Amino acid sequence: ETSANVIDGKRVAKDIREEIAVEITRMKEAIGIVPGLAVILVGDRKDSATYVRNKKKACDSVGINSYEVRLAESSTEEEVINHISKFNDDASVHGILVQLPLPSHMDEQNVLNAVCIEKDVDGFHPLNIGRLAMRGREPLFVPCTPKGCIELLHRYDIPIKGKRAVVIGRSNIVGMPAALLLQREDATVSIVHSRTKNPEEIVRQADIIISAVGQPNMVRGSWVKPGAVLIDVGINPVEDQGSPRGYRLVGDICYEEASKVASAITPVPGGVGPMTIAMLLSNTLLSAKRIHNFR
Numbered sequence: 001e002t003s004a005n006v007i008d009g010k011r012v013a014k015d016i017r018e019e020i021a022v023e024i025t026r027m028k029e030a031i032g033i034v035p036g037l038a039v040i041l042v043g044d045r046k047d048s049a050t051y052v053r054n055k056k057k058a059c060d061s062v063g064i065n066s067y068e069v070r071l072a073e074s075s076t077e078e079e080v081i082n083h084i085s086k087f088n089d090d091a092s093v094h095g096i097l098v099q100l101p102l103p104s105h106m107d108e109q110n111v112l113n114a115v116c117i118e119k120d121v122d123g124f125h126p127l128n129i130g131r132l133a134m135r136g137r138e139p140l141f142v143p144c145t146p147k148g149c150i151e152l153l154h155r156y157d158i159p160i161k162g163k164r165a166v167v168i169g170r171s172n173i174v175g176m177p178a179a180l181l182l183q184r185e186d187a188t189v190s191i192v193h194s195r196t197k198n199p200e201e202i203v204r205q206a207d208i209i210i211s212a213v214g215q216p217n218m219v220r221g222s223w224v225k226p227g228a229v230l231i232d233v234g235i236n237p238v239e240d241q242g243s244p245r246g247y248r249l250v251g252d253i254c255y256e257e258a259s260k261v262a263s264a265i266t267p268v269p270g271g272v273g274p275m276t277i278a279m280l281l282s283n284t285l286l287s288a289k290r291i292h293n294f295r
């Protein structure tokens with residue numbers, strides 16, 4: 001029985017944070033500019049507050065200035081957009097992030113469109129997504145979670161060109177941009193979603209699987225072609241009486257089964273999760289460099 005290589009996202013993310021910190025020091029010493037990230041959080045979802053707190057901590061750890069605006073659940077779309085406009089015009093801010101999901105009375109599209117594309121470090125502006133989809137065009141920013149998935153493949157020297165890739169899930173923030181990125185890297189890409197018939201048949205053809213579904217342990221060992229590389233984006237709480245919180249986090253891929261078949265696999269937690277924030281920091285640095293024409 002063989003066992004897959006574990007793709008250690010936590011370690012890679014730490015390496016990337018160290019590289020970013022070095023670059024930030026170099027930029028500060030050369031031109032006196034410190035990158036700045038503005039985060040807008042609307043409402044009081046606990047998970048969103050945790051994500052925002054983690055993003056701030058990560059900024060602190062590499063020397064990015066972070067600015068946070070917290071708005072009440074009851075605030076209006078106009079108020080949110082006003083804050084975005086201020087950050088668009090603020091020279092000390094190089095990245096603007098609106099924590100999703102927004103309260104249901106707001107139109108996500110209106111709000112995201114208000115972020116100027118030069119500061120769209122989440123890469124969710126339709127212009128950036130459109131460019132990602134087009135040949136010969138370059139988006140200013142690539143969405144952080146899918147970018148983190150590809151970065152893991154690169155750092156583990158896993159070839160993508162000419163490979164069969166299957167992305168499970170087609171959300172705007174993960175599945176869809178992940179498929180576009182794999183295609184840009186010359187993989188042949190299939191997308192599996194909730195209406196796909198016989199998903200396991202399609203998934204079994206994959207040399208590379210990126211799964212972003214939100215269903216615990218959906219991808220079984222029998223779905224995996226021997227030697228395939230598995231990137232598991234899913235973060236799913238499942239009941240666990242043995243753990244102090246009463247639950248633990250598992251991925252979309254049944255790790256125990258799939259790790260016996262695959263050649264490499266990301267764990268949950270400690271795989272894609274830490275890479276997402278590292279890519280946000282990376283995009284913020286990229287933005288500051290571009291705005292100030294610093295190489």
Ligand code: NDP
Nearest residue numbers: 145169170171174193194212213214233234235272273276
């Ligand atoms: P969404 O709910 O927006 O999208 C889920 C996608 O999975 C949809 O396209 C849906 O299909 C598809 N799907 C649902 N059920 C099935 C099924 N049974 N078979 C095949 N496809 C299915 O989720 P997100 O993309 O936002 O997130 C996905 C997962 O990734 C979640 O667990 C989330 O917590 C995690 N996540 C992790 C991040 C990280 O940093 N590691 C960042 C973001 C998300 P359809 O389009 O037909 O509805």
